[in-house]
Amino acid sequence: MRMRNLSFIWFVGAVVWWIDAAVALHYGNKPHALLALVVACVFFAAGIMWVKSTEKRR
Numbered sequence: 001m002r003m004r005n006l007s008f009i010w011f012v013g014a015v016v017w018w019i020d021a022a023v024a025l026h027y028g029n030k031p032h033a034l035l036a037l038v039v040a041c042v043f044f045a046a047g048i049m050w051v052k053s054t055e056k057r058r
Contacts (some may be wrong), residue, residue, distance in 0.1 A: 007050045007054065008047075009047075010046045010047030010049045010050055012048035013047075014040045014041075014043035014044040014047060015040075017039045018040045019039075020036045021034075021040060022037035024036055
């Protein structure tokens with residue numbers, strides 16, 4: 001398996017954290033929802049950086 005194929009893991013992680021934020025917001029836990037959104041943004045940024053770094057190696 002090539003390394004560029006593993007970039008989906010970061011995006012799946014971002015989606016999971018986004019869902020966690022939505023659930024926390026639904027139950028009224030705003031600090032947890034905000035933290036989960038921050039973590040989702042970090043995962044999304046890491047996925048983008050991973051894709052860009054693997055494109056340079058081609």
